Amino acid sequence: MSLIAPSLLSANFARLAEDIDMINRSEADMLHLDIMDGVFVPNISFGFPVIESFKDMCKKPLDVHLMIVEPDKFIENFAKAGASYINVHYEACTHLHRTIQKIKATGVKAAVTLNPHTPVSLLEDIVSDVDMVLLMSVNPGYGGQKFIENTISKTKQLRELIDRKNAKAIIEIDGGVNLETGKRLIESGADALVAGNFVFKSVDPVQTIHQLKQL
Numbered sequence: 001m002s003l004i005a006p007s008l009l010s011a012n013f014a015r016l017a018e019d020i021d022m023i024n025r026s027e028a029d030m031l032h033l034d035i036m037d038g039v040f041v042p043n044i045s046f047g048f049p050v051i052e053s054f055k056d057m058c059k060k061p062l063d064v065h066l067m068i069v070e071p072d073k074f075i076e077n078f079a080k081a082g083a084s085y086i087n088v089h090y091e092a093c094t095h096l097h098r099t100i101q102k103i104k105a106t107g108v109k110a111a112v113t114l115n116p117h118t119p120v121s122l123l124e125d126i127v128s129d130v131d132m133v134l135l136m137s138v139n140p141g142y143g144g145q146k147f148i149e150n151t152i153s154k155t156k157q158l159r160e161l162i163d164r165k166n167a168k169a170i171i172e173i174d175g176g177v178n179l180e181t182g183k184r185l186i187e188s189g190a191d192a193l194v195a196g197n198f199v200f201k202s203v204d205p206v207q208t209i210h211q212l213k214q215l
Contacts, residue, residue: 001213001214001215002182002186002190002191002192002193002212002213002215003029003030003170003172003191003192003193004027004028004029004030004192004193004195004209004212004213005028005029005030005031005032005063005172005192005193005194005195006023006026006028006031006032006194006195006196006199006200006205006209007032007033007034007174007194007195007196007199007200008031008032008033008034009033009034009045009196010196010197010199010200010201011200012200013046013050016050016053016054017054017057019200020054020057020058021057022205022206023058023060024057024058024059024060025206026205026206026209026210027206027209027210027213028060028209029060029061029192030060030061030062030063030084030085030192031058031060031061031062031063032063032065032174032194032196033046033051033062033063033064033065034065034067034140035047035064035065035066035067035068035078036067036068036140036141037067037068037069039068039069040067040068040069040089040091040092040140041067041140041141042141043141048077048081051078051081051082052081055081055082061084061085062081062082062083062084062085063083063084063085063087063111063172063194064078064081064083064085064086064087065087065113065134065174066078066086066087066088066089066092067089067140067141068092069092070092071086071088071089071092071093071099072093072098072099072102075099075102075103075106076106078108079103079106079107079108083108084108084109085108085109085110085111085131085132086103086106086108086109086110086111087111087112087113087132087134088100088103088111088112088113089112089113089114089115089140090112090113090114090115090118090122090123091114091115091118093112096112096126097125097126097129100112100126100129100130109131109132110129110130110131110132111130111131111132111133111134111172112126112130112132112133112134113133113134113135113136113140113174114133114134114135114136114154115136115139115140116136116137116138116139116148116150116151120135120154120157120158120161121157121161123158123161124161124165127161127162127165127167127169128165128166128167128168128169130167130169131168131169131170132169132170132171132172132192133158133162133169133170133171133172134172134173134174134194135151135154135155135158135171135172135173135174135190136174136175137151137173137174137175137176137177137181137185138174138175138176140175144196144197145175145176146176147175147176147177147181148175148176151173151175151185152184152185152188153188155171155173155185155188155189155190156188156189158171158189159171159188159189159190170191170192171189171190171191171192172190172191172192172193172194173185173190173192173193173194174194175194177193177194177195177198177212178195178198179211179212179215182195182212182215183215186215193212193215195208195209195212198212199212
């Protein structure tokens with residue numbers, strides 16, 4: 001049974017309390033928060049004020065995905081804001097091991113993300129130190145993009161690396177996830193699926209999350 005992390009980026013911010021309540025009532029395992037700065041990715045999302053506004057309402061762990069430059073500056077802030085996972089991009093961290101150490105020092109689980117063009121092999125020396133690896137299956141910055149097929153083979157490569165290293169990291173996939181791509185990703189070794197539009201734009205989001213959980 002897969003772990004499901006609906007992405008808040010696809011929620012209706014005019015009725016955020018209702019969407020958070022839906023997540024609480026659903027079988028979702030986490031709530032995925034895409035933090036975008038308009039520099040690392042060509043879009044701006046939300047920051048601490050929005051998280052502060054709902055963190056006490058949300059009963060699910062917060063999976064914070066930092067699509068920002070210089071993430072080290074904000075690690076303690078996101079830890080204090082209630083993050084369960086803090087996820088940084090390999091491409092944004094000059095000293096990735098130091099960044100991972102800094103996340104863990106706050107008591108939060110540490111995760112690293114790879115963009116579609118970044119090879120799994122670059123995680124050889126860090127995969128045993130992280131709790132999660134997130135593979136982007138679209139180019140980061142916008143919701144609703146088409147799934148990149150190479151992610152299937154990349155997921156298999158990552159599963160092989162984790163198993164070979166006897167590491168404990170879970171594999172999360174973000175982008176273009178639906179019942180069809182989700183099934184193939186889980187079969188390829190993924191543990192967790194981030195779903196945005198597929199959940200929030202569906203007729204019955206709670207039922208959609210249930211269907212994803214069964215993959």
